[in-house]
Amino acid sequence: MAMTRVRPGRALFKTRGRPNGVQAPNRDSAVIDWAAYIDGNRVCTDAVADAVRLIRDGRLTPDGDSAGFVWVGLHEPSATELADIAEVFGLHPLAVEDAIHAHQRPKLERYDDVHFVVMKTVGYVPSEPGGAEVVVTGEIMLFCGPDFVVTVRHGTHGELGTVRRDLERDPARLALGPAAVLHAVADRVVDGYVGVANAVMEDIDEVEEAVFSPERTDESRRIYRLKREVIQLKRAVGPLAGPLRNLSGRRFVPAEIKEYLRDVEDHLTRVREQVESYDELLNPILQAHMTQVTVADNKDMRKISAWGAIFMVPTAIAGVYGMNFKHMPETQWQFGYPMILSVIALACLSLYRGFRRNGWL
Template sequence: MPVPTARAIVDCAVYVDGARLKGRFTHESALAEVRERGTGFVWVGLHDPDETQLADIAHTFGLHQLAVETASHKHHRPKLERYDDVLVLVLRTVSYVEHELHSVSEIVETGEIIVFTGPDFVVAVRHGEHSKLTEVRRALEHDPSQLALGPGAVLHAIADRVVDSYIEVTELIENDIDEMEEEVFTPRSAVTIESIYQLKREVVELRRAVNPLAVPLQMLSHKPDLPVPKEVRRYLRDVAEHHTTVAERINDFDDALSALISAALAKIGVQQNTDMRKISAWVAIAAVPTMVAGIYGMNFEHMPELHWTYGYPVVIGIVLLICLGLLISLRHHHWL
C-alpha cells in the first residue's frame, strides 16, 4: 500500500513578501494558494521520499521526469541542471563522526540534498539523517528581507549551510591530522599505519563530496541567463569563495597524510632495524659459548684440556669474559 506523501514532508509553507502565511498547507493547497494570489512561493521540505511520493510531488509542481530520477537515486555527484525555468541543484552533505584517534571506523558520513527551484516554489529533498534544514528555514524566517528575494534566496541559504558544514568538518579533520603528526614524530610512540590509511580514505571521500560542487556554484554566481536574482548571485559568489577555500584545504590534507604515511613507514623501518640490530647483537654474544661447546663436543680422544683439573672453570671464565667484552662493546656502540 503506497505511503501518503505527507509522511515524507518535513515542512510545507507559503511565503509572501518574506513572511510565512499562517495555517497548515498540503503541497497541493500551498501551490494553489500561491498561484491564486499571484505572488509569493511555496517551500516544501522532504526527507527520504520513495518513488511514489516523488511522483506525486513532481505531478503537482510539474517537475521533469529526469529531474525526479535524480532525486530518487542516491549518491549523485554535485551538479546543476536546468529544465526550462526550473533549476535542480544536487549537493552532497557531510558529517563528522566522533571517534578514537586510532579507530579504523567511519569518520566522515555523507548524505545528499536535491533542491528544485521554480518561479514560485522550492522543493528540497534530503537523503541522510544529518544536515537538517530546519535551522536554515528558521534563520530565513527571521530575515524577511532575504526571504522576500524568492526561491533563489532559499537556494543560496541551503548551499551556504552545506558549505559551512564542509568548513566545520575540515576543521575537525585538521585536528585529527595534527594529533597524528604529533604522534608520528614523537620518539618511541606507537605508530598505527591503519588509522592513517583510514583517515586518508575518509579525506578522499570528503573530496569526492566537496570538490565537484565548484562548477555548479560558479554557474549559479556568474551566469546571468539562469533564473537567479542578481542580488542572490552576489551572495552565491561568497559561497563559491568559501567552497574554494575548503577544497584547497582538503587537497592539503591529502598531501599531508601522504607525507605522514611516508614518515610513519620510515619510522617503522628504523624501529625494525633497531630490533634487528639488537637481535644480531645477542646472537653474536650467544655465538661464543656455542662455538666453545661445539669444539668440546667433537669427542676427540686427545684434547689436552680434558684431563686438566682447572680446564673447565678456565674455559667457562674465558667464555664469560669474551661475552662480557662483547656486551660492553655493543652497548658502547648503542647496539643494545
C-alpha cells in the same frame, strides 16, 4: 514548461499536527514541512495544494508573476510521494528519477524554467559507538521554479529545519524568492564542509603528534583511514565549485543573492584547497611512520644479532670440548675448566662492550 494547475478541492499530504516546520514523531510521509511565502512572510496551509493555490491563484502581480513562492521540504521520499509533488509543480521526469535514487554528483541542470541543483552533504560521525569517526555523505536536491522550491534530502544529517527558521526571521531576504532558499541551503552545506574539514584536520594533527612522539605506536591503520576519509570529503567538496559558479550567472538569481552566492563560492574554494592539502600532509606523515617502523625493526634485528653472536661464543667452545676425545690436553689439566670459563666470560664481555659501543645494544 507550463506549470500544472492544482484542481480545486485536491489535497496532498494533510498535516499531522501543526504545520510549523517541526517534524512530527512517527510520521508516515516524506514531507517534513511546507508553506507559502508572500512578501517574505510565512502563510501556513492545511495541505501542499492549498499553498500552491494561494500563490498561483490568489496573489499575482500585474506582470503575471507570482508575488510569493511555495517551499516544500521532503526527506527520502518514495517514488509515489515524489511523483505526486512532481505532478503539482511540473517537475521533469529525469530530475525526479535522480531525486529518488540519489547517489548523484553535485550538479546544476535546467529543465525549461526549473533549475535542478544537487549538493553533497557531509558529516563526521563515529562508525560505531566508541569507534573511530568517519566521513558520511548525503545529498540535497533542489527544484527551483519561478514560484516554488522543493528540497529533497537524503541521509541522516544536513537537516534544513534550522535553515527555514533562520530565513523566516529575515523576511526581507526571504522575499527575494526561491533563490534566497537556494543560497541559504548552499551556505549551510558549505558550512558543513568547513566543520568536517576542521575535524579531520584535528585528527591529522593527533596522528602527526603520535607518529613523532617517543612512544612506539602503530598509526598506519589510522593514517590509511584518514586518507580514505579525505577522499570522501574531496568527492563531495570538489564538484560543487562548478554549479555554484554557474548559479551566480543565472538570470533567475537576483543581484543581491548573486553577491551571497559568490561569498559561498569563496568559502567553498578555501575548503577545497584545505582538503586538497590534507593529502600533502598525510603522505609525508605516512612515509615518516613507515621509516620509523623500518628503523625500529632494524634496531630489533641488530639486538637479536648481537645477542646471538655473544651466545655463539660459549656454544662454540662448549661444542669443541664436548666432543669427548680421549687425548685433549686441556681436559687433563687441573686449571683447564676455570681457564675455559674465563675465556668464555672474557670473549662475551668483549663482544658485549663492542656491540654496546657501536649502538647495537
